[in-house]
Amino acid sequence: MTRILFIIPPHLFFEDFLHPLSNAKQIRKKDGKLYGSLVTDMPLGALSLSAYIKKYCKTKVETELVDFNIELNEIDTFAHASPSAYYEEYLRNELGSEPDIIALSALFSSSYYNLLEIVACCRKVFPNTLILAGGSVPTSMYEYLYKATDAFDGLCYGEGEVPFAQLIDAEDRYAFINQHPSWITPKKIAEKVMFSHDFIEDLDDIPFYDYPLCKMAKYGANPAIMAYGSIKDKIDNFHVMTSRGCPFRCTFCASHKVHGRTMRYYSMERVKEDLLRLRDMYGAKIIVFQDDHFMADTERAKEIARYVSSLGLKAVFQNGLTLYSLDRDMLQVLKNAGADQLVLPVESGSARVLKEIMRKPLKLAIAERVVDDCRDLDIYTNVNILIGMPGETKKDIEDTRQFLRKLNANWKILSVATPLVGAEMHDICVEKNYINSADIGCDFRKAVVETEDFTAKYIQDVTYDINLDVNFLHNTDFRLGEYELALKGFETAIRAKDDHGFAYHYASICYEQLGDLEKSEEYKKIAINSYENNPIWRAAFDKFNISPYDRNVEMAKFA
Numbered sequence: 001m002t003r004i005l006f007i008i009p010p011h012l013f014f015e016d017f018l019h020p021l022s023n024a025k026q027i028r029k030k031d032g033k034l035y036g037s038l039v040t041d042m043p044l045g046a047l048s049l050s051a052y053i054k055k056y057c058k059t060k061v062e063t064e065l066v067d068f069n070i071e072l073n074e075i076d077t078f079a080h081a082s083p084s085a086y087y088e089e090y091l092r093n094e095l096g097s098e099p100d101i102i103a104l105s106a107l108f109s110s111s112y113y114n115l116l117e118i119v120a121c122c123r124k125v126f127p128n129t130l131i132l133a134g135g136s137v138p139t140s141m142y143e144y145l146y147k148a149t150d151a152f153d154g155l156c157y158g159e160g161e162v163p164f165a166q167l168i169d170a171e172d173r174y175a176f177i178n179q180h181p182s183w184i185t186p187k188k189i190a191e192k193v194m195f196s197h198d199f200i201e202d203l204d205d206i207p208f209y210d211y212p213l214c215k216m217a218k219y220g221a222n223p224a225i226m227a228y229g230s231i232k233d234k235i236d237n238f239h240v241m242t243s244r245g246c247p248f249r250c251t252f253c254a255s256h257k258v259h260g261r262t263m264r265y266y267s268m269e270r271v272k273e274d275l276l277r278l279r280d281m282y283g284a285k286i287i288v289f290q291d292d293h294f295m296a297d298t299e300r301a302k303e304i305a306r307y308v309s310s311l312g313l314k315a316v317f318q319n320g321l322t323l324y325s326l327d328r329d330m331l332q333v334l335k336n337a338g339a340d341q342l343v344l345p346v347e348s349g350s351a352r353v354l355k356e357i358m359r360k361p362l363k364l365a366i367a368e369r370v371v372d373d374c375r376d377l378d379i380y381t382n383v384n385i386l387i388g389m390p391g392e393t394k395k396d397i398e399d400t401r402q403f404l405r406k407l408n409a410n411w412k413i414l415s416v417a418t419p420l421v422g423a424e425m426h427d428i429c430v431e432k433n434y435i436n437s438a439d440i441g442c443d444f445r446k447a448v449v450e451t452e453d454f455t456a457k458y459i460q461d462v463t464y465d466i467n468l469d470v471n472f473l474h475n476t477d478f479r480l481g482e483y484e485l486a487l488k489g490f491e492t493a494i495r496a497k498d499d500h501g502f503a504y505h506y507a508s509i510c511y512e513q514l515g516d517l518e519k520s521e522e523y524k525k526i527a528i529n530s531y532e533n534n535p536i537w538r539a540a541f542d543k544f545n546i547s548p549y550d551r552n553v554e555m556a557k558f559a
Helices: 014-018 044-056 068-074 083-093 109-125 136-148 161-169 173-179 186-190 216-221 268-282 298-310 328-336 351-358 364-376 394-406 424-431 456-473 483-496 501-513 517-533 535-543 552-557
Strands: 002-008 026-028 034-036 061-067 101-105 130-134 154-156 237-240 286-289 314-317 341-347 380-387 411-416
Touching: 002 044, 002 068, 014 034, 014 109, 044 061, 044 101, 044 161, 061 068, 068 083, 068 216, 083 109, 101 109, 109 130, 109 136, 130 136, 130 161, 136 154, 136 186, 154 161, 161 173, 237 268, 268 298, 298 314, 298 328, 314 341, 328 364, 341 364, 351 394, 364 380, 380 394, 380 456, 394 456, 411 456, 456 483, 456 501, 483 501, 501 517, 501 535, 517 535
Parallel strands: 002 061, 002 101, 101 130, 130 154, 237 286, 286 314, 341 380, 380 411
Antiparallel strands: 026 034
16 A cells, blocks of 8 residues: 655745735634635645546555645644744644655645745655655746755656656656656756656546545635635535646746646546536535636537536636637626636736737737626626736836726736746746846745836835725726625625725725615724724825715715
């Protein structure tokens, strides 16, 4: 029996978990302190690997999963001296016997430093275990990882099902790592070996994901799901992928490093079988699609959505939608599948940035048409925007502000552009010395890029400034007198940050307009308290010439 432990590092800088930025999503725990919000998506990579090796390995395997996003989300307080002290105590006290193999799976650059701390603790607690890592971070950042630590025995390049299964069955696992082209070692790097993917061409070969491996009930509290206004309670939601790959060459994206640029699909029969199984065996109510490019085959996408609808399930798309494929018929099909809220990847309000810098195949007129169609069809829209691409100018950023003011989307999600290792954006930043080496594990919350056109501080400040501008002062729903819709956005902001002065202020006005004077007065008092006792919110109110004591200025704008 080979015992395998999968570990998922936190998707957030630990410092940002313990001391979240003032403009970041926050969770107040039972100790009264504010912590950074952890996204608890089901770790599909580990679930796929576990299912694959259980089916195909000749060696009998037993698998276990520790997702530190879930574990940290569950704790009431963090009382350890350091992240390493927490990881080490957990590994010593919460696990059984020493695993034969530890496989760490890291998708996001923000997991980089957590990955290093966890592997050091694993090596200390389990000195005889074979320790591996895979996912986007090891695939793209293997040179950084091996310069930082010698605790890894091997890193997997790209998808891991085939090379991992072959490693498990190898007579000499260390020798196998040294000879297989999908396993990365320092020796191979020094010898300038070219690493290669070992893709599964027919995705139906991957068994039904090993969902029981994870603590399924705890993923129902996923903040990314709870942010959807139409989802009020903790509901069983299950993540799926129906394809792998993406042919686009957006400069800010690194997904191709793992799954490649060629589209591969599960068969329709397999997709339907899995969805039915999730509903009937596991009580799934929400299906969260995690495809990088769900819309690659629009007729296939419609067929999947119609099947979701026939099962009485609700579809959620956190990513994977392509705006030019979202004609009115497609939008209606998605709406019928329960997708009454969509995340639209507009990415920039500057036509020049989209075409010349991001190389994203999108015209702004298409974004406007899709948003307007969604409003007609009563589909709530969140629009993703990145600020601070290398080559972007302050004029481009202001063009984005002006575009977002007139775009009829319900909410705009503004993030700082992040140089993910493996993305062309990162290569540009390194070549032109736009980032420091210490910032390789950055995420979308904190600006680190500095160019001839702007500083990192400018990007950090202007991103939040535009957020306040377009989501509050120029909120589309508020402007149109759609106060119940406006409240959905404002109260989502309150859940993310429970001292959000602007959110309470504008929500108070909405409640007044809807006739709930008691709730309006309650929120007004909180907004005034934020203004009087929090210098950050006082500065924001004063900058935009807003008074929490008097709503007449805001109402006069839209009279």
